[in-house]
Amino acid sequence: MRRPKKYESGEATQYISRRAALRKLQLSLNDFRRLCILKGVYPREPKHRRRAQKGSSDIKILYHAKDIRFLLHEPIVWTLRDYKIFAKKSGRDRAIKDFRNLKRRLAMFPEIKLDHIVKERYPTFIDALKDLDDCLTLLFLFSTFPSLHLIPREQSNLCRRLTIEFLHYVIASKSLRKVFISIKGYYFQAEIKGQKVTWIVPHYYPFKPQSRHEVDFKVMSIFVEFYTIMLGFTNFRLYHSLNLAYPPQFPSNMLQDNADTLKDESSFVSDRITALNFELLRTDKVQEDEEEPDIDMELLEQDGDSKRIIKMKQEAQEVTRLRSLFKGLKFFINREVPREPLVIIIRSFGGKVSWDSSVFSGATYDESDETITHQIVDRPSLSTQYISRDYIQPQWIFDCVNQRQLLPTNKYFLGEQLPPHLSPFVDAKRDTYIPPEEKALHDPSLIETHAQSDEESEDDATAEQEEDDTVEQELLDAQLQRAYQQETAEYKKYGGADGVNEDEEDSDEEDFDEEEQESDDDDEEEELDEKAQRLLEEKQKMSVQSGKVHKVNKRQVHKAEVDEHRLQARMVKPRHRNLFRKLIREKQTKEKEEWLLRKKRRTIETDAKEAKKLAKREARKAAAAAAAAAAHLGAK
Known part of the structure; x- marks a missing residue:
């Protein structure tokens, strides 16, 4: 048996450099990047880089040789090679001005089909739902982009339609669970088929062009190309699980991209929000209110003694209450309030929402409607107000959803300082x-009630009153002290030089007799029995005495902690020292x-x-x- 030479086995054969992979696949760098993104292949970090690079000490981009062999059998490789052939032939026809042949070639343009890749990367539907977070976040971002050099308008339109379809499913299934406002945008979390899906809807700002060095839109558009196919399949499956017609049919005036809509970005966004306030068509006659929760309560009642079953029952009851949180409430959104997140939240929990029809399209009722229960306003005051409704700030909607109950509106009135907006995504x-x-x-x-706050305010007021009283008392004492000093000085000046009277001599004799009597009593006390003194000492030993406060020396405690830490550091093995640090x-x-x-x-x-x-x-x-x-x- 021949002995293998150096770098012919082991880690050197498990890795391959990017240059060697391009040579093996016969693809350009851009096509190789695109193929790796679509197939989910990414560079690897070897355990011993020098062995993997066959003795070379340079830092190279390495891939698993198994992944590259896997890409050799991919049908997309042939489509990418057809692009090269198409570019050469169409360029030749354009050069010789053979436009008839060029038109024929453009009609036969090779298209990449990614259906088999979606099925390959996600064997089950649950696997697709687990990987839906990044997909939704990126598609929501691209749905707000205008037409750019590397992002055609058709791609952003497709992202917009797919995201609206997904939001309609969330509204119809009432699967929204958590919401949060941050600097990045609006965080949403929905529970779909037992999986928690979290995504971000960015704040709407006019698009600011970015330089090519900051953002690589070409790589991002490749991800979007794959995620649009994936979300299309997911929406199809989700809609059919609720007996909804897919694709959803919107009225003719919604999501129609004409010249006027594409010019004005605000109308483009308004059209998207209008579509969210539209009821979808169903393939059956079951209403949204009659839909049952995912958990069967009768099945849980069979084993009611288990703590886990009791906890599941409580969670199921909370979810059923949460699904109808805004049921029976009608909201009106003022023009200064961002409408898209509020429409999603209110409609997901059974409420009705509308806005000013003179400014935005898609309104279902006017501001003068007397049945409106809440009006969402983001300004300190309003000129006209109705008594029959509550005027609240937008944060009330988010806090009600996160706490799963309708909160009192007094802290969210116009001009009120809002309570802190806590994130529901942190661990308690x-x-x-x-x-x-x-x-x-x-x-x-720990909740501060009105009585506690009133008591605190009364305590503060009494403390301030006591401070004022003490200041006044000190002033009065100082005045009295001065008056007393003046009187004593006058007495010494006028009355202190006179002689001593006979009555004063008699009183001195009486004082002397009293002092002698007291000295006799002291002698009697000294002659007490030793037995009685011993009993008194024993009683004093048995008596309970008040304890003394032990003062902790912080310096000594800190010094002991530092010494203990040094001992721990000495006991750590040298190979684990970096981890310990x-x-x-x-x-x-x-x-x-x-x-x-x-x-x-x-x-x-x-x-x-x-x-x-x-x-x-x-x-x-x-x-x-x-x-x-x-x-x-x-x-x-």
Whole structure:
């Protein structure tokens, strides 16, 4: 048996460089990138780079040789090669001005079919739902793009239609669970077939052109090309699970891309929101309200003793209540409020929504409708208001969904300072800093009631009143002290030089007799029995005495912790030392972040208290000035 030479076996044969892969596949770099994105092949990092590169110390882009052999049998490779042939032949026809042949070739343009790749990468439907997060986030982003050099308008239109179809499924199935507003956009989380799908809808801003160095739109458009096929299949399956007709048929005035719509970006966005407020056609006669939840409650009742079953019952009941959270409520959105996220949320939980028909199309009722229960406004005041409805800020909708109940609207009125908007995507039992408002959500005993706030305000007022009283008392004491000093000085000046009277001598004798009697009593006490003194000492030993506060020396505690840490570091093996340092560094960064958040919270609270005290003092001074002015006018 021949002995293998160096780099003929082992890790050197498991990896292949990108240049060798291009030579083997006979593709250009752009076509190879496109093929790798579509097939899900990505570079690998070998354990021993020098062995994998056959002794070379240069840093190369390496792939698994098995993945490259897998790409050799891909039908798309032949389509990519046909592109080269098409480009050469069409260029030749254009050069010799053979337009008849060029027209024939354009009609036979080779198209890439990605259906088999979707089925290959996602063998089951649940696998596709698990990988839907990045797909939705990217398609929602591209649905807001205008026509660019590498992004045709047809691609953004397709993204817009597919995302609207998906949102219609979320609204019809009432599968939305969590929402959150952030700087990046609006976070949504839906529960579809037992899988949690999270995506971001970006804020609508006018598009700002980016340079090619910052964003590679060509690579992103390749991902979009695959994700559009994937989401199309997913929407088809989801719609048929609800007995909805696919593709959904919208009215003729919706999602029609004409010259006027494509010129004005605001009308382009308005058209998309109008489509979300439209009811879809069903293939059966079952209404949305009659749809049953995914969990069968009768099946759960068979095994009701298990804690897990009880927890599942409670969650199922919460979900059923959440699905009809806004049922029976009618909302009206003002023109300054972003409509798209609110329309998605309100319609997903059974509510009805409309807006000003004179500004945006697709309104279902006017502002003057008396049956409106809530009007969403994002300005400090309104000129005309109706008594029959609540005027709230948009955050009320998001907080109601996250807390799974209709919250009181008094904290969300016009001009009110809003409570903190807490993220529902964080772990409630995490080790890092947790704000007190989030703690109050999980522990109802920590919720600050109106009575507690009133008591705190009364305590602050009494404390301020006591401070004022102490200042006044000190002034009075100082005045009395001065008067007493003046009287004693006058007494010494006028009455202190006189002689001593006989009555004063008699009183001195009486005082002397009393002192002698007291000295006799002291002698009697000293002659007490030793037995009684012993009993008294024993009683004192048996008596309960108040404990003394033990003061902790922080320096000694810190020094002990540092010494313990040094001992731990010495016991770590040399091969694990870098890992130990990394863990310690992560722990220190977490502690620093928590300390910074606590410090930030303390400064905010102290500033708020100072502002509150200052406002009370100013109000008290104004009241006192008004009272003095009224008394002065009454005296006149």
